[in-house]
Every structure is written in structure tokens, then in C-alpha cells.
Amino acid sequence: MPTALKILIAGGFGVGKTTMVGSVSEVPPLETEERITEASLGIDDLAGVEGKFSTTVAMDFGRITISPELVLYLFGTPGQDRFWFMWDDLALGALGAVVLADTRRLDASFASVDFFEEREIPFAVGVNCFDGRRECTSRQVREALDLGPSTPVMLCDVRDRGSSKTVLLALLEVARAQASARLTAAAGR
């Protein structure tokens, strides 16, 4: 039986997450949803939780079969919904994340950047150049998002498979560096 891995595609509303998932996935993006209630915080039964916090979060995802032993899933996080952060299962155990940004609305990417930084989840920023728009340089985006030197910022066109692949590879490069640093730290102990 194969092992499954996942990468998240995050970013603000309408920034191109689903388009990116679709450009590299071997199947058209699938959609599913989860009901986030206080049940996810430790109550096992829905009875009696009416009126308490409850919302439905939807996200889409695609699949890449790497080999007969390895399947990679790409999950587009729900851009509109600030509650996806409560869907623990979505981010938990991810190899890493791509944070997509639109230069016209960079502030929409702040929450995602903070989320992955806090959890030390490897990530790369992809600046989706709608219609070839490149009114920001990657340096300006790096400064605006206050990114550390080890976080790659790439201009991209998420409709293009090659371009999406480049961003994913940049992210995986960060993940590899982190894995290799773990090895070194373990050896030094």
C-alpha cells in the first residue's frame, strides 16, 4: 500500500490556489468540506452543541502519483474562510506550503505567512502574476511580507504547469534544507 504526503497551497481569496492545484494535479481538483465545531476541540457527539461555535470549511485538492509507493496530495486552503486554521488535520504533517500572493492585495497573505512561520512548516511564496502583471519585484514582496532570507519568493503564473512546478520545487528545497539541518543537529548531539 502506498504512503500519502501532502502540500498546502494557501493564500488569500481568489489568488489562484485552485488554478495552481489544477495545473499540476493528475485529476481535476476535487472538493470536500469539514464541519468545524467545538466537537473538534474534544466533544464527541453533536448533541448539545447547537448554538456553540460551528462552521463549515470547504477546500479543494488534487493528486500526483509520484511512484507506486508514494502519492502526493495538494490541498488548496479555503481563502475566504479564516476558520481553516482550526481544521488541524489540514496542516498537520504537511511537507510544506506554497503561499500565493497577489501584489494588489499582499495583506491577504499575512495570515498564511504567520501561520506557517509559527509552526515552522517550510513554505515558499509564489507571486501570481495575473496577465503577466509584474508591478512588484520579488524583493518588494519579501520586504512587505517581512520574510526571512531562507524563504523563497518567486514570480509565477499558476495557470502554467512548468511555473507551478518551479514554485513547488522551491518549497521542497526549503523542506530538504530543514530536513538536512535536522540530521546535522541530531549528529551533533
Add this chain to the structure above:
Amino acid sequence: MPDPRWFDDEEAGRHVRPYAITGGRTRHSRHTFALITLVVTRSPDETGYEPLEPESAEILDVCRDRAVAVAEIAAHLDLPVSVVKVLCGDLLNASMILVQSPPAETDKPSVELIERVMDGIRQL
């Protein structure tokens, strides 16, 4: 003036109803599944022929030919992920499926694993 609570109920009803399939359970008491836990149906001769809920029978159909992630099952059945997890827990109890959990959160990916993924993406 329409009572806004009425609309809230309508909206909630759409999402609560799936839990009727699980008898109101939002989590399985014995088994935990991740979004990307893979599920494969065991061949029928290895399992009994208990009458199944239609949704559980659909899960067995969807997972017959290859390993399918819990999230994919939920998408195919148009059910919330947590409902699918409960149904899969019951199917696992009944030995009707095999499952493969993803690497544990504490089991950080190795350099080698990441490189395998990178090679796969380059070849797309």
C-alpha cells in the same frame, strides 16, 4: 419579516443531516484517520456479507481498485470528511478495509523522501 433563525436552521440542516448516517457520531471511538489516510477495500471473500449502509457500500466501491485518501472518498460521496472517517472506522472494525496512515507528525520527512518527491515533480 422572515425569522432569521429559520434560515439558520435550514442552513444547519444541510450539514447536520449527514451525521444521521453515523448515528450522530462526529468521531470514531477506536480509529483515527487523517485527510490523506489511504483506504483499500479488502476482497469480498475475506470479509462477511453484512448488510451495509449505502454510504458504506459506496466507500467499498470507490476503494476497490486503488488506495484512495479519506479526503477523496469524501469528495466522491459528497459527505463531510468527519462523516467518512466514522464510516471508515466502522468498516475497519468489520475488517472490510485496509488502511495506511500517513507518516506521523513527529516522524519528520527525511532528505531522501523529499528528494523522491522533487524527482517526481520534475518529471510531471
